[in-house]
Amino acid sequence: MVCKTPLHNEHITLNARMVDYAGWEMPVQYESITAEYKAVRESSGIFDVSHMGRFFLSGAGAAHGLSRLVPSHISDLKPGAVRYSVVCNLDGGVKDDILITCLEEDSFLVVVNASNRDKLKLWFMEHLRGKDVLVDRTQETAMIALQGPESTPIVSELFNTDLSDLKYFKALELSGGVYVSRTGYTGENGFEITTPFGKINSLWNRAVECGATPCGLGSRDILRLEMGYPLYGHELDENISPLEAGLKWVVNLDKDDFIGKKALQEEFETGSVRRRIGYQLTSRGIPREGCLLFDGDKEIGKTTSGGFSPQLQQGIGMALVEKNWKQSGALSVEIRGKKVPAKVKKPPFVPNHTIG
């Protein structure tokens, strides 16, 4: 069965094109992906991200339990702090990438990818001490992301509270079970708002009235690609370690035991097999997932995500390449049998405007 978010009627009214995404009927675009992209980069856009899984972890020992599941430090998280991390399997591969918000001591909101929600719930249940510790509130809550340079006045208006001082990667609990965090997946200033199921519609509609452009998954993917943010199933999966994926900064090997530590420690000492790079085409073309990379005639890696950057007006991509690769010839990306010249470019591909 395909799930619908509480904003489904709003999407239909706005003539959204709906697609099945990880078991959810989601808007891929409303008017135009390019216009939605532009709204986020230049003014403000609003995304329905209610399909993402929301786990509430609480009870004595929740922090300790969570800490065993992720390679990042958890014990230093104070109420109101948000942290990006991953969940690893025993081999150090990535089961999911997640956003953790510390709500209060031993109480956390963990936002997971829709496609990994069931898998991750089982994994958490298996490894947390008591089963009552995790409550999956995905279907009882909803979530929107308000993103773009003009999102601060809009979010402040929505809650009748000046939120301009909320720092990047900090969250605030408002009355009525509403959480606002200064986070996002676009590289712009922005907020993510989690509310009980019934409260989201009026927030969405008021944000649109205040000038936020409804944006779908299409523009979201381009925005994150320009930032070089990983997307699960592309830059990350069970066979890719966070070290290979360029997420060494979420791995704290000095931390007490956590799942995957042994494998990651070993990889850290002996060296990874692959690493993630970004590239930009120097000629016309659009790379897509799976396109091979060549250094001269030698195949050196494979594209994990690719697309067209509206800002650069060029094709850009991310790829996993051999760890020890050093460029000796001309870099190219094979698109439909033709080698298109490219250059290595360290993401973000365009300037990041988050307030961090």
Add this chain to the structure above:
Amino acid sequence: MIPQDLKYAESHEWVRIDGNVATVGITHYAQDQLSDVVFVEVPEIDQEMNQGDECAVIESCKIAAEMYAPVAGKVTAINEALEDDPALVNRDPYGDGWIFKLELSDASQLDSLMDAEDYTNHIAQSA
């Protein structure tokens, strides 16, 4: 909405006939499905193609869509304006957004294409 004077292929290409030359593009319906076109890979001048051959690639923000030759022939012109402004395919699919022209090698193939009325029914069924 759907021009009466054109012929249409099931895969949503249109053909405008002028003597022995066919101008080829994609329909309004096709460009709407693709949404924002950001790149068009056109065929090469003098390239010969059979009916149904992959002949161009239209890339939108979302996907790369193959375009198929609605009739056989040899390419005589390509729309160079698409290089700088691929969104012409969105703005004016039946006019300035044409993709290429070819010299027909078998005019009888035109009979296998749909007229505007049949194409209207065809997209009604696709929707």
